[in-house]
Amino acid sequence: MYRTGHYGVSLLLYAPVLAVLLAIGRSSAALAGLLGVLALARVPDWDHRIPGVTHRGSTHTLAFAWLVGALLAAAALSLPGVAPGARIPLAALALFVGTYGITAHLVADALTPSGVALFWPLTANRYSLSLTTASNRLANTLLLALGVFATAVAVALPFQF
Template sequence: MYALGHIGISLVLYAPIAAWYLQNGAVEMALLGGVLMAALGVLPDIDEYTELIPHRGPTHTVWFAIAVGTVVGLTAWALTTVIGAVDPLGAAVQFGLLGSLAILGHLAGDIITPMGVWPFRPLSKWHYTFEITPAKNPAANRLFFLVGIASSCGIGTLFLLVL
């Protein structure tokens, strides 16, 4: 899956969470969470820009998802503590979970390709693939992106209609 496809998958995964935030009046959190999901949804493919990490290696594991969630959560805690937010721990947990979800969404996007993923390496050598579409399929990538945008716009539109 390419960047557009991964961003779309992240937005689809985030849409119900954004709806919950909007329903509870947390508009800023809904927007920040969406930006975070879209940005982190492509992070595992950083391995394509260095020879130090094999493609679909360590950055395509559940361990990486946990690590990213932890770093994002700690960063959120530090920032919200500095600005004097009411609930730094709550922000840390919420942003940390979103960070991990974005990475897991990336794995979901790659598991449908023939190359698949090894999400539990090095503890397990099991290879997971559904072989639905090649990663380079432009139609599939555009479709995921459009569905992600549509789900996000749909949630936003519904929110505006009920205001």
């Protein structure tokens, strides 16, 4: 997918999480998660810039998603000035957002015929829904519109648990 498609899928997949966090009164976590997922939306495609790393290779796997989540959680645990009681919840949010953000990218790329090797290095099998090409501007734009709409609904609806 292109940038717009990746942002759209990230928004779409995060919208239910956003709604739940807002409903339980965790607006700071909801906003941090939203910004984090959007910031990570394009990270796997940095493989274009790394010599010797193939596109949709190791950076487009669930192992990479877990690695990013673990690195963000470790960084959250070592932040200065964070109260000891807040470190674990912050690290848990970082782990979730890192893993979820990268996984959203994988979902977007799985919509294309090229697919992704989700379970590399265990297997090189690629998974694809073959719904649209990555370069389809209409599909990318529709995904962005759907993601923005889902996010707006998550924010606007007064969910209560």
